[in-house]
Amino acid sequence: MAHSHSKPRSKRPASTPEETAVLREDSQMDFAAAQAPEPRAALGVHRSDAAFRPIIFQRDESVIHLGNVRDLYARWAAPTVIVSDGAYGLGSFPGDPHTIDGLAEWYRPHIEAWTRHALPETTLWFWNSELGWATVHPLLVEAGWEFRNCHVWDKGIAHIAGNANTKTLRKFPVVTEVCVQYAKRTSFEQGGVRMSMKDWLRYEWIRAGLPLWKTNDACGVKNAATRKYFTADHLWYFPPPDAFDALARYANAHGKPAGRPYFSRDGKRPMTGAEWSRMRAKFKCDAGITNVWNEPAVRGIERLKEKGQCIHMNQKPLRLLEMILRASSEEGDVVWEPFGGLCSATIAAHKLRRRALAAECVAEFFNIAIKRLDNYDIF
Numbered sequence: 001m002a003h004s005h006s007k008p009r010s011k012r013p014a015s016t017p018e019e020t021a022v023l024r025e026d027s028q029m030d031f032a033a034a035q036a037p038e039p040r041a042a043l044g045v046h047r048s049d050a051a052f053r054p055i056i057f058q059r060d061e062s063v064i065h066l067g068n069v070r071d072l073y074a075r076w077a078a079p080t081v082i083v084s085d086g087a088y089g090l091g092s093f094p095g096d097p098h099t100i101d102g103l104a105e106w107y108r109p110h111i112e113a114w115t116r117h118a119l120p121e122t123t124l125w126f127w128n129s130e131l132g133w134a135t136v137h138p139l140l141v142e143a144g145w146e147f148r149n150c151h152v153w154d155k156g157i158a159h160i161a162g163n164a165n166t167k168t169l170r171k172f173p174v175v176t177e178v179c180v181q182y183a184k185r186t187s188f189e190q191g192g193v194r195m196s197m198k199d200w201l202r203y204e205w206i207r208a209g210l211p212l213w214k215t216n217d218a219c220g221v222k223n224a225a226t227r228k229y230f231t232a233d234h235l236w237y238f239p240p241p242d243a244f245d246a247l248a249r250y251a252n253a254h255g256k257p258a259g260r261p262y263f264s265r266d267g268k269r270p271m272t273g274a275e276w277s278r279m280r281a282k283f284k285c286d287a288g289i290t291n292v293w294n295e296p297a298v299r300g301i302e303r304l305k306e307k308g309q310c311i312h313m314n315q316k317p318l319r320l321l322e323m324i325l326r327a328s329s330e331e332g333d334v335v336w337e338p339f340g341g342l343c344s345a346t347i348a349a350h351k352l353r354r355r356a357l358a359a360e361c362v363a364e365f366f367n368i369a370i371k372r373l374d375n376y377d378i379f
Contacts (some may be wrong), residue, residue, distance in 0.1 A: 057370040062346055062356035064373060066366040069338040069359035073113040076357045078122075080282065080333035081325060082114055083345040085127040085316060089135070092314060093341070094362055100135045107136050110338060115143045115184070123148075123281045123328035124182040127316065133178050140182060148181040148281075153320065155297045179293075179324065183281035188265070197279065198236045201229065201263075205247070208255025208262045218250035219243050238280060241273030248272075282328050295320055314341060321348035329354055343369035347376050 055066040091098035164173035188200040215225035228237035340360035349356035
């Protein structure tokens, strides 16, 4: 049975003839052999060879590509959320290194692309083993991603399945993975100097020639503005949009005329509160949720199998993916899933009415993923 909140099912061509989507009811179609029109160089697609063809499947605003995601980043709309579930250094899928040696270099071109195309409000959810994440974390920080939280997926004691040889491994059985939350670091440039949001707020107010205590008058509070929004220490609070609007209005009305506009990014007009609100990642959390997620490994009808064997060893629970998407995005926002696999994040995004853009380079997984997206809500 279809979910009551799902959109009416529709299949339509992609937005340009060069991105013709392969769409039909027969899910047994050989997508790898399908003939799509030759992409133009203007689309930013880098041909790996003369036979390159973009193969894509689209349902509503969610799209899954068969191909190398590095050829696609520049064509995709900027993301509000990136869900990364790529190499673990375990040799568990084609292209995954067998050890963590070189894992950071495996991710480097992807992280560079994420940084280049992300918005100030983009959240990155980085799934990996504890050791894999620790290996890649310095590269993420170097590229401008700020650590927010490490979430531990506890799969429970049943995940051991009696196969842990602790005498040989010399460690306790592992039943966890991590999903680490990052936000893109926002900075402002003033006079050739890059500043944090906190420093820029203080700089602009002082540049206006106003004493800091006047920020309280501007916001109509006793001391909250100086104590929260203009403190120089680690207790700084992000001013909400209405407070930012009040501060910008006051500074431009009472500050030095020669320095106007104040609180401007383009030097022509002050930022609005709405624009200011988009300078940090979206986030909202339901009560009762912590950074430890007690959720069994995927099993039952959700677990995809063939002849009794799991099709993909790294399948994530839809419930967890829906939870992180609800926390960091809204309806209509763009979700990237660069390492699709079975494209569980794309399924969750479509279900929640987000716009998913996914890529998978293994044809077998791509074919299964598009069947999931096409049919996940009809039973």
